[in-house]
Amino acid sequence: MKLAILSRNTKLYSTRRLVEAARQRGHTVRVLDPLRCYMRISSTGFSMHYKGKPVVGYDAVIPRFAATVTRYGNAVLRQFELMGTYAPNPSAGFARARDKLLCQQLMAAEGLGLPVTVFGDNPDDTDDLLAMLGPPPHVIKLNEGTQGAGVMLTEKPSASRGVVEALRGLYASFVVQEFIAEAQGADLRCFVVGDRVIGAMQRQAPAGDFRSNLHRGGTASPVETTPEERAVAVRAAQVIGLGIAGVDLIRSERGPLVLEVNASPGLEGIEAATCDDIAGGIIEHLAAHVRAKPSNKRSRRLASNGT
Numbered sequence: 001m002k003l004a005i006l007s008r009n010t011k012l013y014s015t016r017r018l019v020e021a022a023r024q025r026g027h028t029v030r031v032l033d034p035l036r037c038y039m040r041i042s043s044t045g046f047s048m049h050y051k052g053k054p055v056v057g058y059d060a061v062i063p064r065f066a067a068t069v070t071r072y073g074n075a076v077l078r079q080f081e082l083m084g085t086y087a088p089n090p091s092a093g094f095a096r097a098r099d100k101l102l103c104q105q106l107m108a109a110e111g112l113g114l115p116v117t118v119f120g121d122n123p124d125d126t127d128d129l130l131a132m133l134g135p136p137p138h139v140i141k142l143n144e145g146t147q148g149a150g151v152m153l154t155e156k157p158s159a160s161r162g163v164v165e166a167l168r169g170l171y172a173s174f175v176v177q178e179f180i181a182e183a184q185g186a187d188l189r190c191f192v193v194g195d196r197v198i199g200a201m202q203r204q205a206p207a208g209d210f211r212s213n214l215h216r217g218g219t220a221s222p223v224e225t226t227p228e229e230r231a232v233a234v235r236a237a238q239v240i241g242l243g244i245a246g247v248d249l250i251r252s253e254r255g256p257l258v259l260e261v262n263a264s265p266g267l268e269g270i271e272a273a274t275c276d277d278i279a280g281g282i283i284e285h286l287a288a289h290v291r292a293k294p295s296n297k298r299s300r301r302l303a304s305n306g307t
């Protein structure tokens with residue numbers, strides 16, 4: 001198998017581990033900076049160059065680029081798909097995963113468990129919006145926040161209103177959610193590859209915080225997930241359209257609730273916590289798919305015509 005990893009930094013742990021796991025298994029792998037891939041688009045063929053040389057013959061591609069380059073990176077990923085390369089995380093799914101609100105709507109429509117979430121625009125509607133959610137505590141989240149920064153807990157109605165008004169004043173996009181107190185500052189990261197959870201860890205918030213993100217001082221440990229939790233994690237990844245995903249669940253009195261679906265989940269935390277070879281699991285999944293379904297012939301022809 002010839003594999004492309006779209007990443008801006010070859011030194012990142014996750015990128016290095018994927019390269020290492022692919023080479024160990026005898027595959028050819030190259031890390032391509034998506035911003036150095038450029039494309040020719042015509043009705044007779046698609047082609048792409050990288051630093052002056054054609055990009056051809058890739059069997060599989062894994063996007064590992066940050067949110068800041070989502071738009072360009074996704075165009076590159078789409079070009080790979082059009083050239084017949086297998087993308088377990090295709091551009092459509094990758095784009096969806098980067099829109100938290102859209103993910104919530106899609107998962108809710110499928111009946112997946114979620115914390116109840118409200119979202120609105122006009123300050124005149126704030127009181128009714130919060131009434132639609134129910135009494136505090138509330139969790140208020142910036143839509144573009146990651147790693148726990150931009151996630152706040154408000155315990156009184158006046159605090160919820162105050163934070164909502166302040167965020168509106170800053171033109172920030174945010175949602176307000178019910179607080180799942182019984183989770184006690186813990187969540188589960190389920191690493192989904194294909195239709196299986198190949199590793200899972202529990203993250204626990206440090207004392208005095210409710211956010212379990214490792215970047216906020218949370219600690220990780222291996223965890224035994226239930227069949228229901230695994231099924232919810234796999235279903236959540238499928239609804240968003242991802243073959244590789246980090247699905248964060250929270251244990252609640254009404255069953256597992258999905259907090260978020262990450263399309264480019266880090267490997268360092270989960271490999272350290274579980275001692276599982278997650279990178280190897282990803283590579284083996286890709287290789288099995290490529291063996292079973294060689295690239296789309298028509299797209300291949302178009303790709304070679306256009307070079």
Ligand SMILES: Nc1ncnc2c1ncn2[C@@H]1O[C@H](COP(=O)(O)OP(=O)(O)O)[C@@H](O)[C@H]1O
Binds near residue numbers: 145146147181212248
């Ligand atoms: N509704 C909630 N109830 C209880 N805890 C929550 C809730 N939402 C988030 N958390 C906690 O806050 C952390 C960060 O929230 P998350 O939505 O994952 O934002 P981020 O994208 O910044 O990681 C979660 O890992 C979880 O521990």
Ligand SMILES: [Mg+2]
Binds near residue numbers: 147
């Ligand atoms: Mg999170």
